[in-house]
Amino acid sequence: MDEQTKSVTSSKQAPVIEPGYTFATVTDKISAIVLQRPTSNGWFVGFGIGFLLTMMMLFAIGYLFVRGTGIWGVTIPIGWGFAIVNFVWWIGIGHAGTLISAILLLLRQSWRNSINRFAEAMTLFAVSCAGIFPLIHVGRPWLAYWLFPYPNTMGVWPQFRSPLVWDVFAVSTYFTISLLFWFIGLIPDLATLRDRSDNRWAKIIYGILAMGWRGSARHWHRYETAYLLLAGLATPLVLSVHTVVSFDFAVGIVPGWHTTIFPPYFVAGAIYSGFAMVLMLAIPIRKLYGLEDFITERHLENSAKVMLATGLIVAYGYVIEAFMGWYSGNRYDAFTLWNRLHGPYAFFYYMLLACNIVIPQVLWSKKLRTSPVWLFFISGVVLVGMWLERFIIVVVSLQRDFLNSSWGMYYPTRWDWMTYIGTIGMFLAAIFLFVRILPMISIFEMRTLLPEAEVKE
């Protein structure tokens, strides 16, 4: 705890927790959101919208299963469309959670304590949203399990040279680790909720989930060990998952895909969009639930700095892509660049440059970096920009490749939109459920940030 405490106390920056709190008040304040605070109408409205959008998504998927992939806008040559764009986008968003939880934990960045819980939850929900797409985008979804290596009477295995198989491993590992990490981190708080709730059913359910946590020293010891181990496991995942996802493209020979810059550039982009999503969620939540004391300006500012840094890496990626288009001397690569700048989707490429590179540069200003309203707006812009980036990579590269006789256009259909917006709805609904039934800020970790927690020699 030493370094942690030091980093808190020695910091001349804004505090990560406002002064005046004690162990009890922290616990009261956070657990009350779940246990005491009445469910507001706003919550019902928000959850209701999310729920309805989820239903719309299920309808769109149901129709997809009945009719086939052809209800979407995908075609030859653009074999991948919204589904893969959304998949990569959601997976990328998930990365912030893991980064905050695992890497910042290992780096002893204790300011993360107030945002890691819902960042992890966000990861989980984003990966769930992402996981839908690879499953449903295949032509015969009922056979999608063939991508898993399982012993079977046919005696066939997946084709391990295919990046899609690597994807299966990467994403399923990522989801599993994220779930475990999140759940283990929840156990002490679940026990707190169990102890504090008056409702009998809540007691039982929280009790079961708390797995008999009593807060003994041995429990804490085991907890810390497990948490650190998982953090160690999750850390490489932050880099590997999106690297593998980028292989889906980099291994292909399509101009615009076949480039070695993709892995780092995808990881940076993932963290970029992930932090944008964290801010998009944190800013309204801290306002609505009065948590400004716990999620302070410092958190916002640190997140904004991460965004600024990763955004610059992404910008570097664009520059390298453009440079290589020229420098490689490969006419197809050069044309891909031309097509991005002048082709039928050029508008979206300029939008992408504006959203991902130009507008986020305002974060250099400390004033804007600490302004929740500005941050909320810029985060939204970045999320749009990162979605466009995937659209440009997937669609615009495929749209015009080697043989000009086979060029085509991609137009998403209403089913594409319904599925995409539906996953946003599902994500929202899950977030609403999460803030209602689980402590959205880690209570016990917040307590470690208090001056009282400082170990006195």
Add this chain to the structure above:
Amino acid sequence: MNDENKKPHREDVCPGKKGKLDLASARAAIAGTTGPEYWRSLEELAGSAEFREMMHREFPKGASEWLDGASRRGFLKLMGASLALAGMTACTKQPLEPIVPYVRQPEELIPGRPLFYATAFELGGYASPVLVESHQYRPTKIEGNAQHPASLGGTDVFAQASILGMYDPDRSENISYLGEVRTWGSFLEAIRGPLSAQKGLQGAGIRILTQTVSSPTLADQLRSLLKIYPQAKWHVYEPVNRDNVHEGARMAFGEPVETQYKLESADVIVSLDADFLYAGFPGSTRYIRDFAKRRNPDGNMNRLYVAESTPSSTGAKADHRLPLRAADIEGFAGLLQFALMANSNPQDSEHTKFAERVASDLSLHHGASVVISGDHQPPAVHAMAHAMNNALGNVGKTVFYTDPVDANPVNQTESLKDLIADMRGGKVDLLVIMGGNPAYDAPADFGFADALKNTKIPLRVHVGLYEDETAELCQWHVNQSHYLEAWSDTRAYDGTVSIVQPLIAPLYNGKSAHEMVALLSGQADASGHDIVQAYWQKQHPGPDFEAFWRKSLHDGWIEGTAFAARTPVLKTASIPKPAPASTAPIELNFRRDPSIYDGRFSNNGWLQELPNPMTKMTWDNPVLIGPAMADRLQLKSEDMVELELNGKKVAAPIWIQAGHPDNSVTAFLGYGRRRAGRAGTGAGFDMYPLRTSATPWLATGLNIRKTGDTYKLASTQGYQTMDTPDGATRPLVRAASLAEYKKEPNFAQEEEPAPGLTLYPGYDYKKEDYAWGMAIDMNSCVGCNNCIVACQSENNIAVVGKEQVVIGRHMHWLRVDAYYQGDRANPKAYFQPVPCMHCENAPCEVVCPVGATNHSTEGLNDMVYNRCVGTRYCSNNCPYKVRRFNFLLFQDWETPQYKMMRNPDVSVRSRGVMEKCTYCVQRINESRIVAEREDRKISDSELQSACQQSCPADAIVFGNINDPNSRVSKLKAQARNYSLLGDLNTRPRTTYLAEIRNPNPELET
């Protein structure tokens, strides 16, 4: 009486439904009973009829009917009667009509092994000799008859697709009277009275309208019929006719003659708007072969000059192409004629120099050149072509004259005009329309449909494959049998007669034209077989008729029936002076559609979805205009315009076609059908309303007006490729002039990546017996589209419909890309057929997550449909984009006709799987089985892929590249051989031979 008693029992009555249960009566019934009684329901208690009915119906509906009065006695009576009747049916002797297999004897029929029969497909009176593959007596695939001089193994798209025409579920299945189904018997009865009434009038009220007839038997039958009814008349009309050709011949020779060309011997070919390298031009299949043979740059390469009014595949192959308005072709012909013969004095024009150079080239090749005129050019152009060929000494060397193939070479427009005059004059009592659809396609000024509807002809009979626009206006419709179901005979362009033998009994008991004419002649039950055989018995009397007949059926043609060449005397005096150049601002050309011809194939999905060779358009007929005109009128492709000609207006979309002459509009016929069927109805725009008898091919004075609307067109090749910087310079099509090629024969080759530049270990294909490969000679390919249809037929490829083609989801495994180069007003055009490349380092294979696409040891890129989950990653990673995905359930799994049509050797793919060219793996394996049974290797000649088989140009050669003596190996060894996108290190097995043009050095600027 008896029937009435039974009636109530036959209705399915459920209690409570028929009548309401009356509680009062139930109560009364209870009150009226004495002693203990048990009842199951109030209905029973009331003893209602409904309840009794229900009791009766203890068993399901239908079961109790067996009990109805079927006494033992009655049963025995029935049984006895049916046994007796069964015996009687067994006594009906089926007529013996043997048909003779081509290659394999019937006794060799092995389930799973197809038989091939020779027959002939007819279009416009000209036969395409074909072999039909038959699986267990179901015809499944059309192939060219390699031994027939008019085919040499090639086919044309219409013949290829005719198999789908036979299985078309929208074909008329019945005889009908005013739309109601009738029997053949009732038709016989209906026509008997009017016919016998006509006997007395010598048939004065009988009119028969046919399409062009070249069948000797049918012509003989019709002539005999006219002997029985001397006053009856036989009219001939089809919209795409050869009136101009016949008139031109009359002008030149005083009689209609058939002109044949021997392109094999022609060093210089001049086409005056003749699209002689595309289906529909008589003899095109043979001409393509002969033309392609002379395109070998290492041999004596020919030179082709084309002056044309509509960009065509023939123009694309030209060494010099001159886009001219159709009306100016005559002027150009005059220039040419003047330069050659100096017998006319045309005005000087910008094309004088060109004409002079062409003329000097022609003169240099005296006796080895040919001038071909297009069917739609006015008679004068034909006459001038005859005169020029005569002056060049080509007659008897490259140009041959024979009797016309058309058995009744009248002026068809006049013939139809006479008929309508008689109809309006009330002279027609019995009109029999055999084939054709004049209500849809007759010249607009004739008002044929109106005449048919309003002149109250007492008996109008339509005999046709479809209940079409004409059938609608006739009282009687008789469903015609398809050529694959009926006996007939027909003539190829050289006059050779083929016997048309049926491959299957008529699916819907249709009647052939022969049977129809026989009926009119009073032989109501004559069979087509007997009629045709009887005719040939007359022609070939003698004891060896049986052998003659068998041989003719077996070979697919009758020996010695080709017309002898004649030398008609040229009436030099009557060769017209060319008309002055047209000054009309905008001309409108009518052309038969390259896919659906005059509209008769409009319900053929394969043809509807077959891309137009130049525009790559499917399912529609936009009017074509040139780029300059489009700029001037500020029109874009897909803009709607209103075409106004002499007060008639038609709306249609625009397609800007590079190389189209300025101030000229081309409209394709055959679309906008109202009653075609599921594929054809409503597709495209009907241009016939603008087409009059006076201007059937070329009208001037067109007004064109932009309406402001747009219309989505389904072109399989985007038109946006022109406005990108890189599009035109990619080394996809490699071409050079003959001089450049002689100087640098290896110009097309570029350094290929060294082997081993791949992460994955290579495979030594050399050690295998076979390594399959393909070479496509782009110099030979004329873009005739045959391979596409042949592939579609062989491999059960689905038709997806216009909406899906618009999105880009057409399923053709083999496509023919067209690339343009140079000036938009007159670009060079190249065709490149693209099947799967079967790359040795296939990019598709490494990315498939389930291993559904794999490489065989023989180098095939195999697709395992069962394993495919449909990630589409393989298609994304295919640089050639030859993979096709079943985005929806594109195959029709329900229609029974299609089930019969499909090739049983090829899987029918379902939704959600990827598919692509297999190099016809089913054919490889069939040959392999035969070869292994005979303990030998597959020989080079016995195995052909479907595209190769049908290619009239012999441009596609498939075979074993491990055999250095195979044709494909020899082609690949040529200097012109190159790999498409070979620098990607895909090592494609399909390679191309670069195109060489042979321009006239004097015309090169």
